[in-house]
Amino acid sequence: MNVISETHFSERAFPIAGPVLELENISLRFGGVHALTDISFNVLEHEVRAIIGPNGAGKSSMLNVIGGLYTPQEGRIRFDSELLSGMTPGRAAKLGIGRTFQNIALFKRMTVLENIMAGRKLFNHATFLEVALQLPRARREEIEDREKAEEIIETLEIQHIRKTQVSRLPYGLQKRVELGRALAAEPKILLLDEPMAGMNVEEKQDMCRFIIDVNDHYGTTIVLIEHDMGVVMDISDRVVVLDYGKKIGDGTPDDVRSNQNVIDAYLGVAH
């Protein structure tokens, strides 16, 4: 708890800067279903930005638009002030957008270390032949990848499972490994889809600490979707609230907490 409050009240190594990602009037439809309607907000460099809302509010759709999985029918996305059209997952990754998924998407039969190393793929330029023959470039890249992977393993405190097959790990640890794999790509922006879903209190606290550590240590901008209001309010700098595909609130956790629309839609009214 100490960790969290101090992060927020003292000077940051990476002070929050200008907008790194701007979403302008995004609308997304699946046939007749309006998943997102006219949504605009921005993400500032080095901040922790949360997207919250009740079930079916369009949170995951929003994240998938940013990640290039869905292409919105209307609206524009600017990344580093550059207008992007036709975002694809591959393009997003190259631009420095990393992500984790709500349902864990790891290579189940590979070890933790192998999964994290796989996240380094973008940085590898050695050809198949170079790797097969273990030529200098391939060796150098492998050593670099392993060093980076080990650094992440240390940060996430998963040394004891580095050689364990992912399928044998409990859910909470798999989530952590997935975060590790996303970090291996050294993303500028990290999209986390419900990183704390299905965790117990202790696992949630751990995950919060890791998210804050990553933001603090590497300056990674973080966009996260979360159900657990308490957690979100603790770790986010700013929060966007969605309901039925529309934006109903945007601001600091305190602003959002006192916003009547938000209280009605999500916090105060029983579902």
Place this chain on the structure above:
Amino acid sequence: MTGTHVGGATLWSLLANNAAQRTGEQALLLKRRGIWRSWDWKGWHDEASAIAAAMTARGLSAGTHVAFLGENKPRLFTAIAATHCIGGVAVPLYPDASAAELGEQLRQVEASMVFAENQEQVDKVLEVLPDCPSVKTVVFDDERGMRHYQQSDLASYDTLLEQGRNNASGAAPIGGDAPAFVFYTSRTGEVAKAAVYSHAAVIAQTQRAATAQGLGPSDRTLAYLPPGWSCQMMMSYAQAIGSGLSIWCPESSDTLLEDMREAAPTTLLVTPRVLDAIMSQVTTRMEESGGIGLSLFRRLRSEAEREGAAAKASSGPGMMTEMMLNRPLRDTLGMSQLRMAFCAGDMLDPAMLLSFRKLGINLKQLYGTTETGYLLAMQADGEVQPDTVGRAVAGIELKVTDSGELAARADGFMEGYLGDEAATAAARDADGWLLTGDVGEIGSDGSVRLIDRTDSIGRLSDGTLFAPRGVESRITTSPYVREAVTFGDGQDGVCALIDIDTLSVGRWADSQEIAYSGHADLASQNAVYGLIAEWVAEVNKNLAADPTHSNLQVRRFVLLPQELSVEDGMLSRLGKLRRAAIAEHYAPVVRALFNGAPDVALERAIDESGLHTHDDAHPARLQIKNAAVVGDIKNRSAA
């Protein structure tokens, strides 16, 4: 006396010698980020010199106390060496100490500097800092999460290293009689006492141990037990400097077994708890793998149980067992190179000792105390009698005083208790014998049999001598019992609190198709009471076989609804019972055991977090059962 063969040597001067002579030999190793990183003797010496210079620049001088709070890491050992370089006194503390305990100890030793490993430890120090005016600087090693700390009295190890590299200074001109360490006792009693050791005493101990244990520069040891425990500090830091062995530090406590496998230590310090943990891991894995290995393993275990009960070791394993079971198992455990493992801290169950010995691991029981150093007696090669701690090692005199207490005389014991003249004076008699606080016997062959601590021994109302541990160790040989605590001083008979082993009793309950929802539920079931009652009756039968013990039969017992744990303060850090704390916590239960009540209200005995709520159908009362006793003994309390 000691001075005659080591001169005025200090631990620092020996380290400097090693740095000059053992060029290129590894001294410290640490697994970090998947790789073993090493420091040779010169590297260790130079880094410590730099830290020492920075300490001097911050106003530390000979005689100042520096406290250490962290796990075994090369930087911890380096900072201790730096402290010794400037003539300071190192005070290693237990990393899991509470803030209150920490504050008390920092005030007692008037520490000028605290070396804290990471943010967690720094937070603890900062919490008590306002009450510890002597502390001028807090040094931290791991920078993670520390960037937000702006306190001026905080400095990172790297900062110190950088400052010190630029203005090196020489070592303090101190002699071997200067104090080197303060070790805290492991607190089975009420207060932890601070034992002061001089350089000469520590060096004398390392020399004695090196001779007795045959240690040398080619040896490797893994340091993984709390550095605050004198035994671990002696077996790592002091022994490395004294005999040139290398210290390997695991990556984290979670990776211990894997790191051990890679390090393949040749000498190792263990405790009964560690061995229990290793054996239960091995058992689980063997049960999972099945096959011929499993049947050999089961046979080995049951032989060990049998011979343990008879306190007599048989010959070594056969060829078949060696090839099929022992060799691969030792390899997996990282014990293939292990020449000797030493069990200290508490008496090891004979069956456990023999199990490891039958696996071809040269495990030995050691005996020592915080005050006398860790090595007074040791089981000798080839003649391990499982119920003794072996004979006094060369250079140690041991005797039994008139009151039955063991006393020792040799070089290398503590100087005294810090700031407690009275206790220091009381610990030694006029002839220089230091009382150990243990009651024991010395057999005709010189082997020492421990009975119990002096302060836990009492007498029944009829005058029968009552050593709780003697009775308890008989009860805990059952796999279903984790701990037993017996009471009887000043009473007509003996009664026991029994802590069942959730895992094995749970497995038994499964096999009997008994449903249960957790430890508390399991411990309250009649069937489980029946299971334990049968065992207690068995124990009583054995006790009755010896007329002098017949009165010690357990009259009544209760199964504890909650495990005795270190966190609750019921066990010491090394897993020993803290009798006074237990007696206080369970006072109503103990009273009920002796006043014949059929049950007792649970009150404090139940989990304070309120996890276990009891409805009306299950009133929160703890049953007390009478045990079957043999013979015609007074049974008034159970009537």
